[in-house]
Amino acid sequence: xxxxxxxxxxxxxGIGTEVVTEGLKxxxxxxxxxxxxxxxxxxxxxxxxxxxxGETLPDTVLEELRGHDAxxxxxxxxxxxxxxxxxxxxxxxxxxELDHYVNLRPSRLFPGVATPLxxxxxxxxxxxxxGTEGPYVGNGxxxxxxTPQEVANEVxxxxxxxxxxxxxxxxxxxxxxxxxxxxxxxxxxxxxxxGHLWRRTVERVGQEYPDVAVDYLHVDAATxxxxxxPGRFDVIVTDNLFGDILTDLAAAITGGIGLAASGNVNxxxxxxxxxxxxxGSAPDIAGQGVADPTATVLSVGLLLDHLGLxxxxxxxxxxxxxxLSERGTAARRTAEVGDALAARVTG
Amino acid sequence: xxxxxxxxxxxxxGIGTEVVTEGLKxxxxxxxxxxxxxxxxxxxxxxxxxxxxGETLPDTVLEELRGHDAxxxxxxxxxxxxxxxxxxxxxxxxxxELDHYVNLRPSRLFPGVATPLxxxxxxxxxxxxxGTEGPYVGNGxxxxxxTPQEVANEVxxxxxxxxxxxxxxxxxxxxxxxxxxxxxxxxxxxxxxxGHLWRRTVERVGQEYPDVAVDYLHVDAATxxxxxxPGRFDVIVTDNLFGDILTDLAAAITGGIGLAASGNVNxxxxxxxxxxxxxGSAPDIAGQGVADPTATVLSVGLLLDHLGLxxxxxxxxxxxxxxLSERGTAARRTAEVGDALAARVTG
Ligand SMILES: CC(C)[C@H](C(=O)O)[C@@H](O)C(=O)O
Ligand SMILES: CC(C)[C@H](C(=O)O)[C@@H](O)C(=O)O
Numbered sequence: 001x002x003x004x005x006x007x008x009x010x011x012x013x014g015i016g017t018e019v020v021t022e023g024l025k026x027x028x029x030x031x032x033x034x035x036x037x038x039x040x041x042x043x044x045x046x047x048x049x050x051x052x053x054g055e056t057l058p059d060t061v062l063e064e065l066r067g068h069d070a071x072x073x074x075x076x077x078x079x080x081x082x083x084x085x086x087x088x089x090x091x092x093x094x095x096x097e098l099d100h101y102v103n104l105r106p107s108r109l110f111p112g113v114a115t116p117l118x119x120x121x122x123x124x125x126x127x128x129x130x131g132t133e134g135p136y137v138g139n140g141x142x143x144x145x146x147t148p149q150e151v152a153n154e155v156x157x158x159x160x161x162x163x164x165x166x167x168x169x170x171x172x173x174x175x176x177x178x179x180x181x182x183x184x185x186x187x188x189x190x191x192x193x194x195g196h197l198w199r200r201t202v203e204r205v206g207q208e209y210p211d212v213a214v215d216y217l218h219v220d221a222a223t224x225x226x227x228x229x230p231g232r233f234d235v236i237v238t239d240n241l242f243g244d245i246l247t248d249l250a251a252a253i254t255g256g257i258g259l260a261a262s263g264n265v266n267x268x269x270x271x272x273x274x275x276x277x278x279x280g281s282a283p284d285i286a287g288q289g290v291a292d293p294t295a296t297v298l299s300v301g302l303l304l305d306h307l308g309l310x311x312x313x314x315x316x317x318x319x320x321x322x323x324l325s326e327r328g329t330a331a332r333r334t335a336e337v338g339d340a341l342a343a344r345v346t347g
Numbered sequence: 348x349x350x351x352x353x354x355x356x357x358x359x360x361g362i363g364t365e366v367v368t369e370g371l372k373x374x375x376x377x378x379x380x381x382x383x384x385x386x387x388x389x390x391x392x393x394x395x396x397x398x399x400x401g402e403t404l405p406d407t408v409l410e411e412l413r414g415h416d417a418x419x420x421x422x423x424x425x426x427x428x429x430x431x432x433x434x435x436x437x438x439x440x441x442x443x444e445l446d447h448y449v450n451l452r453p454s455r456l457f458p459g460v461a462t463p464l465x466x467x468x469x470x471x472x473x474x475x476x477x478g479t480e481g482p483y484v485g486n487g488x489x490x491x492x493x494t495p496q497e498v499a500n501e502v503x504x505x506x507x508x509x510x511x512x513x514x515x516x517x518x519x520x521x522x523x524x525x526x527x528x529x530x531x532x533x534x535x536x537x538x539x540x541x542g543h544l545w546r547r548t549v550e551r552v553g554q555e556y557p558d559v560a561v562d563y564l565h566v567d568a569a570t571x572x573x574x575x576x577p578g579r580f581d582v583i584v585t586d587n588l589f590g591d592i593l594t595d596l597a598a599a600i601t602g603g604i605g606l607a608a609s610g611n612v613n614x615x616x617x618x619x620x621x622x623x624x625x626x627g628s629a630p631d632i633a634g635q636g637v638a639d640p641t642a643t644v645l646s647v648g649l650l651l652d653h654l655g656l657x658x659x660x661x662x663x664x665x666x667x668x669x670x671l672s673e674r675g676t677a678a679r680r681t682a683e684v685g686d687a688l689a690a691r692v693t694g
Contacts, residue, residue: 084543087536116574118465135482136505140540146547150507152540156482161496187588189434193487193499196431200493220595227463227574227599241534248567252574337489 002035008068008272010021013021014281015291015334016074018192022293022338023072023300026319029342030304030312041068045090046076047281056089062097070303071274074296075281088138098271100264101162102169103129103240104302105247105278109230112325117227123254125233128170129243131264133162134194137239158194158239163201169267170237171209181213182206185222185242198239223249246300251278258291259324261298265306273300273306286338289334297341299343312345319344349382352654355415359393362681363421363630369640369685370419370647373666375594376689377651377659388415392422392437394628403436409444417650418445419620421643422628435485442478445618447507447611449516450476450587451649452625455575459672460602464574470601472580475517476590478611480509481541483587497662505541506584510548516614518556528560528581529553532569532589543584570596571603580652598625602671605638608645612653620653622646636681641667644688659692666691 009024011017024040031038031088043065049055065071071094076086094100109115109123133156140154174182184202187315188195199216206214216223219242225232225248238246251260277295284289301316319341332340358364365601371387374510378385390518395507396402412418418441441447456470480503487501514531521529531549535542546563553561564572566589570649571580573596585593598607607625624642632638648663666688 001447014584066417083536083546084539088539092537116464116466118463134536135501138539140503141537142544144507144542145544148507150544152505152544154482154503154505154538154541156501156503158499158501160495164495187591189430190439190483190588190591192431192435192485193488193489194501195494197489197499199430220592223592223596224599224604225571227596228603241537244534244537245567245570248598249570249574252571256575257571313404336555 002037003034004071005031005038006067007038007040008065008071009040009042010045010071010073010076011042011283012074012076013048013078014075014283016046016076016281018286018289018291018334019260019277019293019296020072022341023296024343025338026297026345027300028260030345032346034312036309040341046084047078047081050081050086056086057093061089065094065147066271068272069165070272070307072300072303073276074233075277075279077281084143087262092136092138093263094274096170098264098274099132099266099268100274101130101132101166102263102265102267103131103243104245104263105129105250106261106302107247107250107254109254110321110324112327113259115253115255117230117253120253121229121231123230125230126167126173126235127243127250128173128235128237129247130162130166130238130240132240133158134240147275156191156194156241158197160197160201163198164205167201167205167237171205171212174212174235175209177234179234180211183215183217183222183233183236185217185219185236185238185246187219187242189218194291202237219246222246226250226253244340247278257295259294259298261295261302263299263302263306273303275303290331291334293334293338294324294341297338315345316341349384352378352383353414353416354387355412355418356387356389357392357418357420357423359391359421359423359634360395360425361422361630363393363423365627365633365638365681366624366640367419367421369411369590369681369688370643373644373688373692374647377662377692379693381659383656393434394425394428397428397433398523403433403443404440412441415444415621416620417654418625418651419647420544420621422624422626424628425630439483439485441621442611445518445542445611445621446613447478447621448513449610449614450478451591451610451612452476452590452597453649454594454597454601456601456670457481457668459674462600462602464577464600467600468578470577472577472597473520473582474594474597475513475520475584476594477513477584477585477587478573480505481587482487487537491635502537503541503586503588507544507548509551510545514552514584515549517582518552518559521559521582522556524581526581527560529559530562530564530565530569530580530583532566532583532585532593534566536565541586550636555682566593568628569593573597573600577612590694594625604642606641606645608642608649610646610649620650620660622650637678638681640681640683640685641671641688644685662692663688
């Protein structure tokens, strides 16, 4: 008897296709000898398709994607696509349609990795970023565009339903980690309506997790601690926009977005979750075979973990840790890094 | 003949009163021997007043404040005031009522100052944060509060009028600096309505400043450069919330909020501008005479510069730079730092 992992792959544009090749290579390697057989279907979405057809995410493709166990995405975009088209029409649409309410972004400073901080200490935290609400909902609008009387609004929508489910997820993750600490980040002294909903929700749900220590930081103060004392964080839960900002900063202090993995997770499994590196399509280095596939490989690790294959997920993290600690300064090609990681996970 | 500087002083709570004393000491010292006479009226606003009377900013006080040339504020708040009361009722109300549309926050890494970055390079930039629009307008609301059906919205309001005036101010500041570089920061790939208003405005106004080099960063990417290459920034212009977040991070990389000064500026001079340290009332160290008054003294420098006393403003910055470079590690008391800076500005 064998199990099949029915994977949708969206390589996308630029280095997206290059790093996804390595991600799949490592996935095959880590599953070799198990009873899991990977079947991957590639979907052509992103800037190339938009230039050719004007389509971002046709409904029929969305329906096909729903039929898979998980999605692996490389990166989409190029400088000739107007800002917002692929972000709102493809990336965010997937997160909203597939109800990816947990945007999971672990940050770990692996030994041997360069950081801009002079004394970072041990850094190992995970940001649980809300993925389906907040200022990302696309509920803005503009009036008298292009005139001196223009008004452009953006509405952040936050619901008890949406906040509670992501806060619950974060508490559960915090409880499963050795330090059992949850920091929630908002700006409730200014954004009083949304902020107080977050606050009340954390306080209420927290009563069910008496063994998890909770603290709060305003988002501005949180950025200070990211550079002065990142070791203080264990699990962070925050809204969609704050999470976007904080996770780029988190990536910067732990070696850059070239190493940052993410999972757009639907914890209720009513639709497939999607895993992607935090970096973009990097047109400047695309096609040269020099992109670092590590973030994609780590994203494959998150994918395996989400599917319950935690032993294999752990092997990926260990392989990356070992590779990074021995990496040295010599530049390696994309495929070389993938080969090295594939060799380590089978080893 | 002498000129009079008619100053309103809001010492506030906690260390606010302590640092303001030193700020005024240095102000007197730097103006000694000039034809400017300072008259200071103290206003009792903040947590103490709120506890005693329930008032945050009575209309009569606001009207009195309008009659001054400038306002110096220490810090307000204590842990027993509910979140949002003094922020929305006092601090933000002042910014909105007095039309402080330029929230000016310089960041400079002075020689001798400890930074969490291992190789920061030369850091000397100023953030022009919009102060009267964006998510700070208080146009949110909540429905069915406390029920599982609660919806809490926050509306970011952005107008052509509001964006253009702050962008113009930032261009003028960039043009007056040696590097002539302006970076605007937003998130126009997601917040498409507000973001595109900012973008079109910067592009249009920029045509009047052909000698200013302009670039754009998404707010998440901007945080990366703050820690990997802060020297790339000269003038940054951004919205109210992004500016709040970025300036705390900017303070963190240049020695902490204990050194960060700010001006809430009304460039049209239709109402007094207000100057304040970025830090808060720090109840944990209040009353001990150990708070660092440097941020307040630098805010006094911004005040003088705003009033056209740029020579005196320059002497304050020079005094702080000299003091910081010789500070060493021995802890000094609040008054000792004030005395040292007062002596230097007269020297
Ligand atoms: C590309 C953009 C829509 C996206 C976001 O803002 O969420 C990106 O910055 C990210 O963090 O995944
Ligand atoms: C206290 C708060 C309202 C304020 C802000 O958010 O603007 C503070 O963080 C600041 O940066 O001056």
